[in-house]
Amino acid sequence: MTSETKTETTMVGEDWLGIRGKTCVVTGAAGGVGASVALSAARAGAYVALLDKDIEGASAVAQEIVERGGRALALACDTTSEQAIANAVTRVEAEFGECSLLVNNAGLSRPGGLESVSLSDWNLVLSVNLTGYLLVARAFLPLLQRAGGGSIVHIASISSNYPQPSSGAYSASKAGVLLMSRQMAVEWGKYHIRSNAVCPGMVRTGLSAEFYAVPGVEQRRAAVTAVGRIAEPQDIANAAMFLLSDKSAYMTGAELAVDGGLSSVLMDMVPRPGYNDRGSN
Ligand SMILES: NC(=O)c1ccc[n+]([C@@H]2O[C@H](COP(=O)([O-])OP(=O)(O)OC[C@H]3O[C@@H](n4cnc5c(N)ncnc54)[C@H](O)[C@@H]3O)[C@@H](O)[C@H]2O)c1
Numbered sequence: 001m002t003s004e005t006k007t008e009t010t011m012v013g014e015d016w017l018g019i020r021g022k023t024c025v026v027t028g029a030a031g032g033v034g035a036s037v038a039l040s041a042a043r044a045g046a047y048v049a050l051l052d053k054d055i056e057g058a059s060a061v062a063q064e065i066v067e068r069g070g071r072a073l074a075l076a077c078d079t080t081s082e083q084a085i086a087n088a089v090t091r092v093e094a095e096f097g098e099c100s101l102l103v104n105n106a107g108l109s110r111p112g113g114l115e116s117v118s119l120s121d122w123n124l125v126l127s128v129n130l131t132g133y134l135l136v137a138r139a140f141l142p143l144l145q146r147a148g149g150g151s152i153v154h155i156a157s158i159s160s161n162y163p164q165p166s167s168g169a170y171s172a173s174k175a176g177v178l179l180m181s182r183q184m185a186v187e188w189g190k191y192h193i194r195s196n197a198v199c200p201g202m203v204r205t206g207l208s209a210e211f212y213a214v215p216g217v218e219q220r221r222a223a224v225t226a227v228g229r230i231a232e233p234q235d236i237a238n239a240a241m242f243l244l245s246d247k248s249a250y251m252t253g254a255e256l257a258v259d260g261g262l263s264s265v266l267m268d269m270v271p272r273p274g275y276n277d278r279g280s281n
Helices: 003-012 032-043 055-067 082-096 121-148 170-190 217-225 232-243
Strands: 025-026 048-053 073-075 101-104 149-157 193-200 255-256
Touching: 025 032, 025 082, 025 121, 032 048, 032 055, 032 101, 032 170, 032 193, 032 232, 048 082, 055 073, 055 170, 101 121, 101 217, 101 232, 121 170, 121 193, 149 232, 170 193, 170 255, 217 232, 232 255
Parallel strands: 025 048, 025 101, 048 073, 101 149, 149 193, 193 255
Antiparallel strands: none
């Protein structure tokens, strides 16, 4: 065998992500982006704990992982409840011993303009989308510390940087996630824990299903992206996998936009007849 062939053999066998045998906790893993993250982590050889208030959905994804030869544990957990999260930590520790990867993803939205959104809806969105991320991260912190460090990925949104009108506290909650993620990066860097955020644009999931049920909406939404399509959950999971892995070892406190170019299309929305199609139609 020539040295060149030898090198090729080694390259083909590389475990690119390097998360095989690590434990990854994913919240909101019953469907949508979270299920895709859980399946991707399992495909890369990680052991996966799927936390969701929808235990049936989480169990179905866990079963799929196990049937395909992976290790997974589905846990009923409302990420706004410190007690429920503490129970999940105990179960993850008993099952897997340690945990070094966490994806904060459980989220929801409630309609309402700022003039009229009810205080209960405002508080619910903040408590799931922002406070829940903090509660889960700090409850699993001792396990990450014991593992010698790890990586936390927070699923934020394009709405972290651009207000999403008539969606109550959604944008405020997601903006909070970005700054909390950066604060976590600073405070927990000493534990060799990285904290990064992913900002998805438009993803086809249960959260947004009602919009796509309206005829023509998908095409109109696709038209305001640069790539000309809506994201699939896997598009978001791929970015999360990169941030979980040591391939992003020098990234912390960062945010990755995974929006098909939506956030760059702004100036093309301005009508400039003769110069652009998007804004002039
Ligand atoms: N779909 C999009 O277009 C889009 C765009 C940007 C960001 N995001 C974000 O991506 C993340 C995943 O959303 P999705 O689109 O997959 O939605 P989804 O509704 O399909 O999934 C959200 C999951 O979170 C779970 N969940 C909600 N509240 C919970 C709680 N208190 N405790 C535990 N689990 C809870 C739900 O049961 C569900 O399984 C969210 O944080 C969302 O804000 C989605």
